[in-house]
Amino acid sequence: MARRELMSNVDRAWLRMEEPSNLMMVTALLTTKEKVLYDDLLELLKERLMKFDRFRQRVILRGIIFEDTYWEDVPFFDPADHVTRTSIANENPRDELQALAGTLMSTPLDYDKPLWHITMIDDVREGTGFIIRLHHCIADGNALVRVLLSMMTTDKKLLKPEKEAESTERPTFLDPVVDVLLNAWVSAETMVKLSYRLLKRPSQVFDWAKMTIEGGFSLGRLVLRWPDPKTMLKQKLQNQKLASWSWEIPLERVKEIRRGAGATVNDVVVTAAAGALGRYLKARGEETTDMNIRAAIPVDIRQSTDPFAMGNKFGLVFLSLPVGMEDLRERLTEQKRRMDELKNTPEAFVSFLVLNTMGAAPKEIESLVVDVIGTKTSLVLTNVPGPSVPLYLAGCEVDNILFWVPQAGRVGLGISVISYNNKVRIGVATDAQIIPDPAAIVDAFQEELDAMHELFVGPETSPSP
Known part of the structure; x- marks a missing residue:
């Protein structure tokens, strides 16, 4: 057997x-x-x-x-x-x-x-x-x-x-x-400051778990928060996915914005994503004034130092994106404040416990919880830092690495950012019913980064003849 x-x-x-x-x-x-x-x-x-x-x-x-x-x-x-x-x-x-x-x-x-x-x-x-x-x-x-x-x-x-002998070790x-x-x-320069903080001090997550009052508050906020606004992102899904991705973005260009703005790389990326979604929604007739939508962001909480351990060891935090805030400087400041506020809560660990409970419950109960949580978020947003040197597959240099994050329940938009060999790419996966043109979000993301670079670094200068 x-x-x-x-x-x-x-x-x-x-x-x-x-x-x-x-x-x-x-x-x-x-x-x-x-x-x-x-x-x-x-x-x-x-x-x-x-x-x-x-x-x-x-x-x-x-x-x-x-x-x-x-x-x-x-x-x-x-x-x-x-x-x-x-x-x-x-x-x-x-x-x-x-x-x-x-x-x-x-x-x-x-x-x-x-x-x-x-x-x-x-x-x-x-x-x-x-x-x-x-x-x-x-x-x-x-x-x-x-x-x-x-x-x-x-x-x-x-x-x-x-050839290697069989072993239980890596x-x-x-x-x-x-x-x-x-x-x-x-690396302190990676694009996942939330994950980085927990990876560097994983015991902190379990200290947080002991804070029952704060944990209970996070659970209440997770369940009782208001649903996201009913934008085009909340339409009924169909069974067809669409994929798109950006051209290479130099990682140093993103870091220049970070230094000029006094923020983190993650703050810059999330702010650009919020602006891109605001541009997209407004261009398609949505009223975005004062609009905020939530992104579910995975946060790694694994204790093992072995990066190849299997299993799901992450929780979710739900970050509010000020997509209706057009002023770049104000949006970055506000987005950074919201990010910093989330870092000091046990929301990731609480959501992990909710997932663990969902897996033990009958499927009907899990489906109900997924549907409820799905009303409170409009997209999944994740950043994964890759190696800064070129890699080879079977002796052939890998020139591009991209990935797309899955979505659950009623969520039909996923935005993934990955860095590799000092280049950054954004991948967008959408349900064809709600966003038939994911490349438009990719283009808007690039436009936001360009605008942020001009604001916080300075206008581009052409080389002298």
């Missing part, structure tokens, strides 16, 4: 949140400058990704009302069953990849298999593209992105993974990338 392992309540909560209109998948896109061979990819999967049990296990449900959910080893597992090869016309690779990403984000994973899949796109310009889909029940977004990056190396000469061939990732994840 295949080995089974009971799924945690939190992981089960994310498993059961899946609906046809909101599939619980983290989706990533990688492109390389040179062609990756199919056999080399399979070798990488066997030697690196298969070290993690979750990628060799399928989900098994037992019971009716209070069902038990298990991870079960798949007999005779073959990673080739999780790789599909395709191609694009290459007439406009960016648009073609965006269309393919949207289609795959709308396509459920096969529940008879481990819940991940890689679509390998041959001949993306001179290189190869990969769209990777991973179910949220396997692990949270931070852990999944880190595991994905662990398949890469900082050394171009390492074309194939080295594989030693990951060490070079682990060092890069750990440096990136604890």
Whole structure:
């Protein structure tokens, strides 16, 4: 009989949140400058990704009302069953990849298999593209992105993974990338100040948990806060997702704004996102004066120092975005105040406890809670700092790394920011019913950053002839 392992309540909560209109998948896109061979990819999967049990296990449900959910080893597992090869016309690779990403984000994973899949796109310009889909029940977004990056190396000469003996310890061939990732994840300059604070002092989260009065206040605020305004973002969802992403933004440009404004990188990014949404809504006839909408922001609360530990170890904070505040300086000041206020509350840990309780309750109760919380937020917003040096996949340099965050319940908009090799990209995933043109939000985000750079750094100067 295949080995089974009971799924945690939190992981089960994310498993059961899946609906046809909101599939619980983290989706990533990688492109390389040179062609990756199919056999080399399979070798990488066997030697690196298969070290993690979750990628060799399928989900098994037992019971009716209070069902038990298990991870079960798949007999005779073959990673080739999780790789599909395709191609694009290459007439406009960016648009073609965006269309393919949207289609795959709308396509459920096969529940008879481990819940991940890689679509390998041959001949993306001179290189190869990969769209990777991973179910949220396997692990949270931070852990999944880190595991994905662990398949890469900082050394171009390492074309194939080295053979390693089976061990319960972290594989030693990951060490070079682990060092890069750990440096990136604890850097004071990263774009996730909320996550950074908890990662640096995780025991603080559990100290907060002892503050029952404040914790009770946070729980009350989580449940009783007013619903978000009924904008176009709150329309009924359909089953089609759309994906878009920005061109590369130099990370140093964002840091210049941070220094000029006396804020954090995260303050700058969130303020730009609020402005972009305000621009988008106003351009489509929404009355945005004094409007505020909430973004659900994941906050890592894991205690383990192992960045490759599986499972969902994060909570959510609900940040109010002043999308109706057009004055940039005032919006940044106000957004920073709200961010700082959230940092001093146990809201992330309280929401984690709520998720844990939801996973233990009957599915009908969980669905009700998800619907209630969904009325109080309009989007999911997350920032993930990647390594600041180039990485190589099977000896081929990775030139782009993007990802899109899933949404739950009635939420149909996700904004993801990731930095890699000192470049920043924004990814936008939308439900086609509420936002049929996600590229417009991407463009508005870039316009906001340009306006902030001019305000806090100064106008661009052309080089002398």
